[in-house]
Structures are given as C-alpha cells and as structure tokens.
Amino acid sequence: SAVISQKPSRDICQRGTSLTIQCQVDSQVTMMFWYRQQPGQSLTLIATANQGSEATYESGFVIDKFPISRPNLTFSTLTVSNMSPEDSSIYLCSVDGTRTGNTIYFGEGSWLTVV
C-alpha cells in the first residue's frame, strides 16, 4: 500500500479563518479522495481530487467551501474555508490501492477543532 502523509496532523482554528491540509503520497496514484469524519460519525466523501482538472464534489459539498488542488499524481490539498465550529472534524486523504479504485488507503488524518 502507498504511504500517505498529511499535514497538519491537528490544529485549533479560529472561526472565520481558512486552513489548508496537504496530502503527499510516496508513489503516483490515479485517484485521490478527501473524506470528512465528524465526531462520532462515519466517513463522508467530500470530493475526488482529479489531476489537472477541477475536483468532483459530492452532494452537500461545494468548491467555495472546500477548494481542492491536485497539481500532480502524488500531491493534493484541501482547504476548509471560512470555518465554523461545525467544521470541527477529522479530514482524511485517501488513495486507491488497486487499478479499479475499489480499495482505498488513508492518511493519518488532520484533526481540526474550530473555536
């Protein structure tokens, strides 16, 4: 499986500010995904980060709130914009482990608390 590094691992942010999370993979991967896991909840897919084009967002998530970059096949960023306490969550970067994209592996996550 790929080694996935996320930064920051955790942060406490003021409401109204924005934070960018970085995800670095040790090998080229086709599919990169961003998930959110709110306290006590399961994982929800935010978007698929596409290399060289705009990310594909899931229902309920928009580019203005969660802009995503994917400049190459090993790196992606997720920005959480204009944060509110409701954005306090774990944000997880993941990549596909097979050609079909069925199995995914996760980075260690970025734990954000908005105060």
Add this chain to the structure above:
Amino acid sequence: RKEVEQDPGPFNVPEGATVAFNCTYSNSASQSFFWYRQDCRKEPKLLMSVYSSGNEDGRFTAQLNRASQYISLLIRDSKLSDSATYLCVVNNPAGNKLTFGGGTRVLVKP
C-alpha cells in the same frame, strides 16, 4: 433506509471469546465489500476484503450473503487488541464510490 447499516454496539466480548456482527446494504448492484478497522483517534485501516465465497484471515472470517444483502465479520479467540470500531464499506457501482457504514464498536475485556 441508509445505504450501509451497522449495529453501533458496543459489543462487550470476553477475551478469548468469539464475536460476530453483520452489516446490511441497500444497493443490490454492489459488487465490492470490505471491512476496515478504526482505532480511537486513528485513521481507518483495511482489515480484509469480502469475497463471494467467503474468506478467512487468521482469526477473522468474512462472509457475504447476496440474497439477504449483508456481510458479516467473525472474530475468533478475541484479543484485547481487537478492541476497535469495525467499519463496513460497500462499493456503489454508480460512480464507483465507496460508502461507509457507521461502524460497530467492539470492546474486548480481560
């Protein structure tokens, strides 16, 4: 009805005992199924894929019942280190996306 449903637990299991739990899914066209394990304040990690014929990995056995649309995970000879939340994951063929269940919490006690 949720796409993927799990009993949240917790399942309190004596060390050395066997525990089993299920996960139901609503989309009959789903083709791929997985169990992930998530420790407290950690990222989910793939435990095992679930194949149509069922599969076993050491003390862990996964089964798929397509007729009733559920998958199961059985843990034999439970260890204290098996305490975790077990996430059921189902592939949604439309868009090739994964849907996560809410997780089943297992607590193994001495």
